[in-house]
Amino acid sequence: MNSIVFWNCRGAKKKKASLYLKEIAKEHKVIFVGLLETKLSFIYSKEVDSLIGIGWDFNYLPSAGLSGGILVMWKSRMTSYNVIESYSQFIIGYMDIPLIVKWRIATSYGSKEVHKRRDLWNGLEPYISIDFPLIIGGDFNCLLAKEEKKGVRRFIMSLGPKEMKSFFISNNLYELKFMGPMFTWSNNKKGQDRIMERLDRMIVNSYSVNTNKILVVKHLTRITSDHCPILLNLNSSSPKISKSFKFENIWASYPASFSVMQNVWRRKSLVLLLIFLILK
Template sequence: MDHDALFVGLVETKISSIHTREFKLFLGDKWDYFLYSAEGLSGGIMTCWRNDIASFIVKEANSQVVIGELSIAKNGTRCIATVYGNKNYFMRIYLRSSLEMIANIKNPAIIGGGFNYLLSQYDKKGGKKIIYSTGTHDMYSFISNCDFNEVGIVGPKFTWCNNKKGKAFIFERLDRCIINLAALKNIKLAAIKHLARLASNHCPIMLKIFSSGFGRN
């Protein structure tokens, strides 16, 4: 890993299965993983963590989120949720139900991934103006009622583009990271960095923790 990461969440993997030997060849023996399989060529969530300094116990897994407890040696436990939000509003009700479980825990919690929704017009550049849907209001409600906070961004703020040219080009911020109050108190300084797009029209997002008792990236 070029960014010295401790935990990685991958969404829309389109992977139905992977052999441990293949995974080790890709990331090495110091990494372990959990895979929620894709349905055909759609979806899929994989979480990866450094097994030499941390462990990850999955608490819930479905097509929209993998939730687990990440324990770092001599650095406590925090809840991590990797999200791949369905665009269908009725399916997103199940996602919110899963995430609300995290609101009741006292440990630091981080929720990140592809939410596939826009909170405001500032999350979009180009194309038509956004329509404030019921799903958008529900997510606003979840963030405020469950004491979650967005992490500030370093660099370009948009995470997705439609790869079209001219007036048809659209930028959107579909991927984000939010943390609960316990994590906010534990972290002295944190920021989200949007990395370069490679094989996807989405930017990978990286949570960078600069100086705290919370751990590494």
């Protein structure tokens, strides 16, 4: 089951972050990773090998000093990823799993400032299609409801959340259901000073919802960063129900089985008779 993961790692050079990322990639068969706040101005192949292992291609947006930065990585023997645009708050491209599926995936790192975050919505909008599967994932730095915040400073439906909701509605975008902890970020303080929020999420378009109804996000354990990694299994599908009938010899040893079969044959005979009369 192939998966993708987005994570605000708060520094891609941390050894513990690398160990955790490798564990996630192995356990969940991850083929695409979107890392946020890498804090890296330049990224080389050896650094990617050290971070996640050998056999991954990558593309990145450099950080501004020690702030920000986006790194996308994909398992080259399993998939390809062709970047169509890199901007200050996102990288978007086509991920192609040969003979299986093709997705348009955007890794997003929204600005904390409302007026700058508008560039994210405006930049993504041209790539939202109703006839191609799309995933937008990452840290949006924005809450949408009071239930997404716990701690001091109560949630207010200000201009930022309103613009984000408007972006979702006008482009027929939907949030995926999730498993795991409600809050994806914490300030790691204790007692009354502790704040927890849901800043990280995955968004899909209507095409994705209509073609796969059971896509579910998992909020993984928060380790080495103040953000949870969020993971999606791309192979989720409705369970197949076998319609074949197999007769077991042991059934013949039960006297009741004969009456059951007689009733079934009578019903079938009646249906066939009715069809014959209608067609006649």
